[in-house]
Amino acid sequence: MxxxxxxxxxxxxxxxxxxxxxxxxxxxxxxLDPAAFETWVRQDYRYLLDYARTHAIxxxxxxxxxxxxxxxxxxxxxxxxxxxLHREFAAEYGLAPEDLEATAKAPTCVAYTNFLVRTxxxxxxxxxxxxxxxxxxxxxxxxxxxxxxxxxxxxRYTPFIEKYTSDAFRDAVTQTRELVDRCGEQFxxxxxxxxxxxxxxxxxxxDFWEMAYTTEEWAV
Numbered sequence: 001m002x003x004x005x006x007x008x009x010x011x012x013x014x015x016x017x018x019x020x021x022x023x024x025x026x027x028x029x030x031x032l033d034p035a036a037f038e039t040w041v042r043q044d045y046r047y048l049l050d051y052a053r054t055h056a057i058x059x060x061x062x063x064x065x066x067x068x069x070x071x072x073x074x075x076x077x078x079x080x081x082x083x084x085l086h087r088e089f090a091a092e093y094g095l096a097p098e099d100l101e102a103t104a105k106a107p108t109c110v111a112y113t114n115f116l117v118r119t120x121x122x123x124x125x126x127x128x129x130x131x132x133x134x135x136x137x138x139x140x141x142x143x144x145x146x147x148x149x150x151x152x153x154x155x156r157y158t159p160f161i162e163k164y165t166s167d168a169f170r171d172a173v174t175q176t177r178e179l180v181d182r183c184g185e186q187f188x189x190x191x192x193x194x195x196x197x198x199x200x201x202x203x204x205x206x207d208f209w210e211m212a213y214t215t216e217e218w219a220v
Contacts, residue, residue, distance in 0.1 A: 002177075002181045002184075003180060003181050003183075003184025003185070003191065003194070004133065004137075004177045004180040004181050004184070006184075007130065007133065007180070007194070007195060007198045008137070010195060010198070010199060011134070011198065011199060011202045014199070014202040014203055014205075014206055015138070015141060015202070017206050018138060018141075018142055018205065018206050018209060019141075019142065019145050021206065021209045021210065021213070022213055023036060023040070023209040023210070023212055023213040024142055024145065024146060024209060025149065027146060027157045027160065027161075028145070028146035028147075028148075028149035028150050028157075028161070029149060029150070029153075029155075030150070030153065030155030030156060030157055030158075032157065034093070035215055036212050036213050036214075036215060037089075037157065037212070038090075038093050038095075039106075039211070039212045039215045039216070040208075040212035041086055041089045041090050041093070041095075041100070042090075042095075042099075042100060042103040043103070043105065043106055043108075043109045043208070043211065043212060044086060044208075045083060045086045045087075045090070045100040045101075045103065046100075046103055046105050046109055046113070047109055047112060047113055047208070048078050048079075048082060048083055048086070049079075049083075050113035050116055050117050051078060051113075051116065051132070051135065052074075052075040052076075052078040052079050053075070053117060053120070054116045054117060054119070054120040054128065054131070054132060055071045055072070055074045055075040055078070055132065056071070056072060056075040057117075057120035057121065057128070058071045058120060058125060058128040058129070058132070059071035059072040059075065061124070061125045061128070062125055067125075067179065067182075070175050070179065071179075074172060074175075074176075077172070082163075085159070085163055086100065087100065088159075089159075089160075092156075104218075106211050106216045106217060106218070107211075107216060107218060108204070108207045108208055108210070108211035108216060109208070109211065111204060111207075112201070112204040112205075112207075112208060115131070115200060115201070115204065116131055116132070116201070119131045119197055123193070123197065124187070124190060124193075125183060126183035126184070126186075126187045126190040126193070126194050127190065127193050127194055127197045128197075129176070129179045129180045129183045129194070130180060130183070130193075130194035130195070130197040130198040130201075131197040131198065131200070131201045132176060132201070133176055133177065133180050133198055133201070134198060134201040134202040134204075134205050135201065135205060136172065136173045136176040136177075137173055137176070137177060138202065138205045139164045139169075139173075140164060140165070140169060140170060140173045142164070143160070143161050143163075143164035143165045144165055146160075146161045147161050147165055180194070
């Protein structure tokens with residue numbers, strides 16, 4: 001079994017919790033409170049900056065040219081394509097790019113991005129690959145589940161589902177999964193550290209949905 005599949009098996013309960021989360025189900029049905037989606041847009045915009053930064057740092061640690069090109073290419077696409085989608089979503093709420101940039105990270109967003117950036121700086125390429133994998137694979141899997149719930153209906157959140165089930169996004173996820181598998185094969189001694197990084201990110205992925213759904217803010 002490829003190591004990426006082993007990780008997904010380890011995270012099965014976390015994945016199911018994501019599928020069952022009300023943010024995911026209500027977005028798929030088109031009934032999600034716009035305030036929750038606006039929170040997701042604002043916080044994910046801030047998250048993506050550090051997700052791109054994590055890929056860029058990982059690229060500097062890659063020894064193979066193809067791996068470096070992939071990681072730096074993902075960072076570029078996040079900054080110039082995926083974040084454009086968030087700006088489009090934000091415009092529907094009357095938010096300018098400056099508003100997104102000025103958004104303060106909620107506690108869960110701080111925890112997740114701090115974990116990614118720390119792993120990028122302190123961890124090996126194998127650990128970084130495992131840490132970024134839950135976001136890529138998770139969004140594809142969750143969006144596919146959303147598409148099943150949505151059926152033929154069309155609503156304000158359809159562009160979200162279409163983005164994360166697109167062929168381009170599937171290709172990017174495949175490349176990340178293949179990187180995880182290569183690292184698992186080349187560095188078997190790092191599998192435990194990879195598993196820990198994967199599960200930490202997976203749990204934070206679930207908590208990110210909860211953060212958006214509850215419009216989480218700092219207590220003081």
